Amino acid sequence: MRTRAITLLATVLATVRHGADSVTATLRFVDLRAGHWQDFSLRVRSDRPFRRAIVTVDPAHPGGRDRLLDRAEHRLACPGLHHDVDYAADTVRIVLPRTCAGGPAWVRVALATYLFRTQDTISDNPHDDGPVPSYTRRLEPPGQRGRPSEAAQAGQAP
Template sequence: MNSFARRFAALAGAAALSAGLAAPAHAEQWARTDARGDVTSSTNCDAEGSSCTDTIDAAAKQPDVLRVVTTHTTDRVKVYARYAEMTSGGVRVHQFRVYTNEGVRRRLTVILDDGRVVYNQLDRDSGSKVACAGLRRSIDYGANTVALSIPRACLSNPRWVRVGFGSMIIRDVNDATRGYKSDDALRSGLSASTSDLVLGPRLSRG
């Protein structure tokens, strides 16, 4: 259950049915420009939303990530993403993956249903929840941006981190076989439904 696709599809179904670019004075930052037109369309999936038929949908503007910036400050780990286009309709998922020097693995997942946040949780790779006060998010549909951040205290105050980020649009939360569209911000080209989010380089504490 560690794949980008299976975690997103399962969480989105359950949930729907029931900061800026500038770095602080003390921070290490890394930025990447993602390829335009590299949204993966996953169809004909299994019942868990995995093992799909994956193809590139070059015409899709959503959820096409164009730019991602990751920042490690003295108190938070942050990600900022800019998209080709963003609207609030449907079920959309954003996931922020973090790996630390101590081997801690965490994922902050935010799920929105027609623009309303229905899930905002830090989890372990196993899927168990991690209590964390101070999770932050900012979603700007006018600017086509998403910003998420996690307090370092919730990550065991790491010396360095590696960060991944991706977004997904679920076609039908009642039928996982219909699949989704997704974009891994650190992977240009096809993001297979069995793949996990790519991690960026090490970022030391600011």
Template sequence: MRLRPALATLLLSSALVSPLLVAGAAHAETWSHRDAVRDVVAVSYVDDDMEMTPAPRNRRADVRRITVDHGAEELRITMRLRRLTGGNKIVTSTVRSSGRSIAHASLVRGDGKNHLDVQAFEEDGVVRCRGAEGVFRPRRDTVTLTIPTTCLGEPDWVRVQALYATFSNDPSTDTAMMDDPLRRDFRSLTRNGWSPRIHVGS
């Protein structure tokens, strides 16, 4: 799996950018948001400068809907794509909660294999979450991240950020196609889109 270090850092760390937090409306157990179509952006580096270009014809990275199910035992984040195909791709999500302050999940598909990493950031260090799962389902055009709520401190509520991107295995191509289903304006990568508070279901 080949990816320029600067671009890889952007993809893996973009979900950790500090957001401007605002009060969100309360929701019970399940929350779903329909993303705009044809809002994919091509992100590339030219002479170490990042360039962003709209890519409305790209279907492989275009998220149609994000759904978050907050149960007592697990948090499930599902994104539905316009077209989920083979090739290299990455899904990242950050979770803020009433329990532990933040957790970060990344699911990378590269070299024909899936690589999942879920970490919770605590005051005394980083804890890797056991029991987490990440699944691509091409027939359904969906990708799902499942995180045990014990890893989140069994919170009363969560807020979720997510990002989906595809990238080439060609070392001469230094471009990723990206979509943040919760961002209203993708011209700035320093402000992430976030869900409202999603309360645990009974």
């Protein structure tokens, strides 16, 4: 059963884009299925305060519910935060408006997924093989001076 749970959680590709209006993370899974309690997390470090966008799916909400938290885990208002859970395509997309992240000049993100089961929680970190989500290199929006980085894929060094 643990192998099946890991397959449900296994991320095969993670892409992050820091665009002019938003930071967008897209995760593609081996076998994403409805009916489980799962969290999909986008952590953002930048020259502004830390933010974490979370999408939670469960049997009653297979399309998921999203929320934005600060470092102290306080919920923050972010009307433009949205997501898409597409079971047919095995993808989850999280879109965090730059305004909700303080309009950062650059971001470093860490992605994580969690599968909650009766007796334990299984997590996956699509950036590397470590137990804790690592952060990407700095990603800057289009037209920003400095490194011209619009997108990063999992596995690239920070």
